[in-house]
Amino acid sequence: MYLNPFYTPEVHGPYEMISIGRLELERGGVIEDCRLAVRTVGQLNEAKDNAILIPTWFTGTHQAWIDTYIGPEHALDPSRFFIVIVNQIGNGLSTSPHTTDDESIAMSRFPFVTIGDDVVAQEWLLREHFGITELFAVVGASMGAQQTYEWAVRFPDRVHRAAPIAGTAQNTPHDFLFTRVLLDAVTSDPGFNDGEYASNTDVVEGLGRHARVWGVMGLSTEWWKSGAWRALEFETPQQVVEGFLEPTFTALDPNSLVVMGRKWQHGDVALHTDGDLATALGRVTARVFVMPISEDMFFPVRDCATEADLIPGAELRVIDDVAGHFGLFGFVPEYMAQIDHHLGELFAV
Secondary structure, eight states, rough: OOOOTTSSHHHHHEEEEEEEEEETTTTTHHHEEEEEEEESSSSSOOOOOOOOEEEEOOTTOOOHHHHTTTTTTTSSTTTEEEEEEOOOSSSSSSTTTTTTTTTTTTTGOOOOOOOOHHHHHHHIIIIIIIIOOOOOEEETHHHHHHHHHHHHHHTTTTTTTEEEEEEOOOOOOHHHHHHHHHHHHTTSTTTOOTTEEEEEOTHHHHHHHHHHHHHHTTHHHHHHHHGGGGTOOOOOOHHIIIIIIIHHHHHSOOHHHHHHHHHHHHHHHHGTTTTTTHHHHHHHHSSEEEEEEEOSSOOOOHHHHHHHHHHHHHEEEEEEOOGGGGGGGGGHHHHHHHHHHHHHEEEEE
């Protein structure tokens, strides 16, 4: 086991490690002791009908939600809801290549985990550990949106509301290719040897390339062109790369990025209906607000709108933010004001 100082409570805030036991995986293989890093906020009421599940995004942990989205001033109000944030498998806190003692699944031999595997693990956690069988809502962004859709399709009778933010139910060919470029940037580094564990200090060049790719796609062309980066107190675009993107991504575990990236590539709720996306999304009974970001280059509004049209009663609520996909970080107050407004309406019914 390799101890990466980035994946600690000192960096990400407190969380509880909860074992769900043996997890058999959709694509074969097994995690004998699957442990989920969980942060809860608020109190579960006696009826157990005020629970909101939040799954994490690519590279993200529970702390991003605690810092930006949750509080008495937000729609995700812990005085009203019991909020359960579950770190996805492979994100560096939950069971991941560098956190497991099982050498048979460590390093590059870590099994292929799917979005569906995450949701099955989360369902067990909620039911067996917390006694929760129905969810007031599932709210997730980016890869968390993929998990949100999976919940609504796989367990339609257990999800009453769903808010997929900046993500799709079926990964597009463009996103498959983009994620391949991300993985290539990491794994092409000489320090990443197939079959051997690579720490983030082994793959600094690859992680740096990975960071710069995110600069091209995670932040919109308009964000760069308009000089919106100055709001982050950077004086030049190069300072954004050196002072924000590279430090953010070079701290990460490269093996975990591969596990999450493969999940992202293959996210597809139509796997439940022999490839028929319309039939899969037609199973959804939750009230759904589909919430793309206006300048998002991964999950453009048109892709999200097409899926929203396939969900009975779904509403398209576009978040206007020039930052594009990285608007998720809440760079500007207007982003969270829009999120809170739409979630407030979703939760009011």
